[in-house]
Amino acid sequence: xxxxxxxxxxxxxxxxxxxxxxxxxxxxxxxxxxxxxxxxxxxxxxxxxxxxxxxxxxxxxxxxxxxxxxxxxxxxxxxxxxxxxxxxxxxxxxxxxxxxxxxxxxxxxxxxxxxxxxxxxxxxxxxxxxxxxxxxxxxxxxxxxxxxxxxxxxxxxxxxxxxxxxxxxxxxxxxxxxxxxxxxxxxxxxxxxxxxxxxxxxxx
Amino acid sequence: xxxxxxxxxxxxxxxxxxxxxxxxxxxxxxxxxxxxxxxxxxxxxxxxxxxxxxxxxxxxxxxxxxxxxxxxxxxxxxxxxxxxxxxxxxxxxxxxxxxxxxxxxxxxxxxxxxxxxxxxxxxxxxxxxxx
Ligand code: SF4
Numbered sequence: 615x616x617x618x619x620x621x622x623x624x625x626x627x628x629x630x631x632x633x634x635x636x637x638x639x640x641x642x643x644x645x646x647x648x649x650x651x652x653x654x655x656x657x658x659x660x661x662x663x664x665x666x667x668x669x670x671x672x673x674x675x676x677x678x679x680x681x682x683x684x685x686x687x688x689x690x691x692x693x694x695x696x697x698x699x700x701x702x703x704x705x706x707x708x709x710x711x712x713x714x715x716x717x718x719x720x721x722x723x724x725x726x727x728x729x730x731x732x733x734x735x736x737x738x739x740x741x742x743x744x745x746x747x748x749x750x751x752x753x754x755x756x757x758x759x760x761x762x763x764x765x766x767x768x769x770x771x772x773x774x775x776x777x778x779x780x781x782x783x784x785x786x787x788x789x790x791x792x793x794x795x796x797x798x799x800x801x802x803x804x805x806x807x808x809x810x811x812x813x814x815x816x817x818x
Numbered sequence: 819x820x821x822x823x824x825x826x827x828x829x830x831x832x833x834x835x836x837x838x839x840x841x842x843x844x845x846x847x848x849x850x851x852x853x854x855x856x857x858x859x860x861x862x863x864x865x866x867x868x869x870x871x872x873x874x875x876x877x878x879x880x881x882x883x884x885x886x887x888x889x890x891x892x893x894x895x896x897x898x899x900x901x902x903x904x905x906x907x908x909x910x911x912x913x914x915x916x917x918x919x920x921x922x923x924x925x926x927x928x929x930x931x932x933x934x935x936x937x938x939x940x941x942x943x944x945x946x947x948x949x
Contacts, residue, residue, distance in 0.1 A: 680873055700876030706868035707876075710861065773860045781861055788864020 634773050641685070641711070642768040645761065648684035648704065649677035653691030655718035655751045662754035672761050681707040686764070687741075688757070692720040692727060693734040695800050699792050702740045706789040710781035713768070715760050716743045719750040726750065739804040740790060742780065893945045896936070904933050 620630055631639075651659055663669045663677060678684040681704050693701055705714065716737050719725030724735035737743060744767060745760040752760075771779035780786045790808070793800040857863065872879050911918075911926050918926075940946065 682873065703868055703871075703878075704876040706866065707871070707873055709869075710864065784862040786864075789866035789868050792868060 635769070637773070638769045638771060642765040643673040644676075645672075645674045645686045645713070645764065645768075646676045646678050646684050647674055647686045647688050648681055648708065649679045650704070651688075651690045652693060652697060652701075653718075653720060655690040655720065658751045658754050659688055659690040659717065659757060662757045667754040667758065669758065669761065672758065672765070674761055681705075682709060684708050685711065686713045686715065688715045688717055689721040689737045689741075689743075690717040692725065693737050694732050695734055696732070696795055698734045698737070698740060698800055699795055701737065702790055702792045705741050706792065710788065711768075711779065712781070713744045713764055714741050715745045715747065715757075715764060717747045717757060717760070718752055719748060722746045722748065734800070736809075739809045740793060742790075742808055893940065893943075897940050897945055900933050900936050900940070904930070 623630055651657075661667055663675055669675050674686070685708070687701075687705055687708065689701065705712065714737070716722045720727065720733070721737050722743075724730070724733050727733040728735055734740075738746075745764050747756050747760045749756055771782075773779060773782045787807075790805060791802070793802060872883075907926075907929070
């Protein structure tokens with residue numbers, strides 16, 4: 615059905631939809647986050663789930679204590695190198711469709727601890743991050759905004775066709791390699807399929 | 819004639835049970851079937867070793883889940899029962915103490931004696947010694 619006929623029909627009071635839109639509408643309105651926080655940003659995440667900011671207005675108040683029931687991983691806080699394998703493993707244990715929000719400067723880049731020896735410089739080195747939230751810490755409104763952005767992304771995801779959503783794509787990996795925490799660093803230091811360092815401009 | 823109407827009334831009054839049963843069976847079957855169909859068409863299964871592993875807060879699980887407790891712990895259970903049940907029954911006994919007939923008083927004493935006997939047995943066995 616083309617858009618013209620559709621808007622014509624809706625003017626007449628007939629609402630039409632597709633199976634895909636119905637499905638995406640349903641799941642984007644009940645995104646259940648995984649119940650875990652890593653550092654100070656988690657406090658803002660907790661604030662977002664409480665009465666004043668009330669994340670349940672967007673259908674995401676059901677923080678699940680088990681990855682088996684969660685749709686969304688909010689990486690809220692500093693990902694230390696010791697914690698990174700656990701975070702990746704938790705992501706792997708979530709059932710598809712699953713999404714990741716990197717919340718705060720630490721989760722997206724290492725933040726204030728970027729120069730430190732023990733902090734991962736961004737969880738997007740190992741996981742496919744859907745929404746990044748800058749800030750140290752981001753306010754709860756920022757998390758809500760990220761959630762709404764994610765919902766918009768979910769609503770636009772095609773289930774079939776040339777470029778389907780990650781979970782509907784048979785060739786997309788179901789698991790990402792869990793790095794090993796060694797005596798010096800994480801191995802591998804990054805997932806090359808997900809993250810490549812920005813090219814360094816050399817002086818001419 | 820009268821008998822026949824009776825029969826239909828009876829079968830009808832049980833008919834709704836059959837309908838309820840049918841709905842109760844069909845509803846979850848339809849739900850599961852649709853979910854299954856959706857999964858095969860739109861959501862290819864991607865199992866993996868980490869996904870199938872037991873969830874332990876992101877850590878790899880170590881050891882066996884089938885730990886055994888020492889059967890010797892039954893003694894603690896018994897001694898606990900002595901003190902716990904005794905305390906429970908002693909309270910109403912103490913409340914009603916002044917108005918109890920002699921028979922009831924003796925019965926309670928026998929009961930207490932049985933428990934104390936158990937305590938003495940446990941004591942002699944060395945259960946109360948913590949090591
Ligand atoms: S971004 Fe700032 S507030 Fe958030 S975890 Fe890092 S240091 Fe804490």
